[in-house]
Amino acid sequence: MTTITTYDITTADGTRFSPHAWRTTMALAHKGLSHDCHKIGFTDIPGICDGARKIVPTVQFGDDVLSESWAIALHLEETVPEGPSLFGGEKGKAHALFLNNWAAFSLHPLVIRIILLDIYNRLQDKDREYFRTSREKRFNMSLEDFAAGGEAAKGQLKSVLTPMTKTLETQQWLGGRVPSYADYIVFGAFQWVRTTSTFDLASYGGEPVQAWLDATLDLYDGLGRNEPAAS
Numbered sequence: 642m643t644t645i646t647t648y649d650i651t652t653a654d655g656t657r658f659s660p661h662a663w664r665t666t667m668a669l670a671h672k673g674l675s676h677d678c679h680k681i682g683f684t685d686i687p688g689i690c691d692g693a694r695k696i697v698p699t700v701q702f703g704d705d706v707l708s709e710s711w712a713i714a715l716h717l718e719e720t721v722p723e724g725p726s727l728f729g730g731e732k733g734k735a736h737a738l739f740l741n742n743w744a745a746f747s748l749h750p751l752v753i754r755i756i757l758l759d760i761y762n763r764l765q766d767k768d769r770e771y772f773r774t775s776r777e778k779r780f781n782m783s784l785e786d787f788a789a790g791g792e793a794a795k796g797q798l799k800s801v802l803t804p805m806t807k808t809l810e811t812q813q814w815l816g817g818r819v820p821s822y823a824d825y826i827v828f829g830a831f832q833w834v835r836t837t838s839t840f841d842l843a844s845y846g847g848e849p850v851q852a853w854l855d856a857t858l859d860l861y862d863g864l865g866r867n868e869p870a871a872s
Contacts, residue, residue, distance in 0.1 A: 643703040645669065645676035648689050652763040655680055656869055658836040660749070660829035661710040663865070668714050668862040669824035671862050672724035673682040676700075683768040710829075711741055714822050727822040737823040740815065747801050748830050754794040754841065757784055759838035759871065795845075802846040809849035813856070820860060828857045828865065836869050 649657045669676055686694055690706045698707045707713050718727045728734040780787045815823040831854050834842045843851040858866040
């Protein structure tokens with residue numbers, strides 16, 4: 642069997658928090674694949690694998706190295722037929738792609754304004770300067786000025802989460818009767834918040850979202866729940 646190694650960013654206390662890496666962690670568990678997880682900092686990324694990596698998740702499948710969670714999910718679906726499908730066919734893949742884009746362009750931009758300083762304060766010391774410099778360049782303002790928009794972001798969260806809430810009022814999973822990669826995409830955002838901040842994201846989606854989050858945290862012998870929540 643091919644050895645699988647993942648590389649995952651952690652806080653100073655070793656907690657894995659990357660939303661995209663959590664998608665991959667859940668996808669591997671869904672496929673029944675064990676892997677070795679190497680915990681790293683942002684500043685360690687240039688030294689992993691072939692030295693050409695810039696993001697996590699980065700996964701090494703034997704001699705093959707992949708980065709970017711969507712590409713990894715497609716690779717798993719295509720190369721590991723002996724396990725539950727991540728998508729349940731082409732229509733499911735199209736459904737998951739929509740949620741991938743919804744998370745990237747609707748949910749994550751609000752969440753990052755709310756938890757940015759929590760993330761920064763929990764980082765390894767060696768990563769803080771890099772994180773501040775890179776994010777201030779990306780946002781074209783200081784971390785503090787960017788995070789000042791957190792209250793406004795909270796005001797938009799309920800409406801952004803409403804489609805998720807309404808969906809989960811009539812089905813247990815975003816994937817339908819069983820969890821799918823669509824669930825793991827969105828779970829990544831909730832786990833991002835849960836592991837770095839005390840902000841209660843699920844409360845903005847109401848009981849259906851909270852029930853879904855609890856059920857997802859319990860999947861695969863409590864894989865998500867075993868990662869400590871921020872306190």
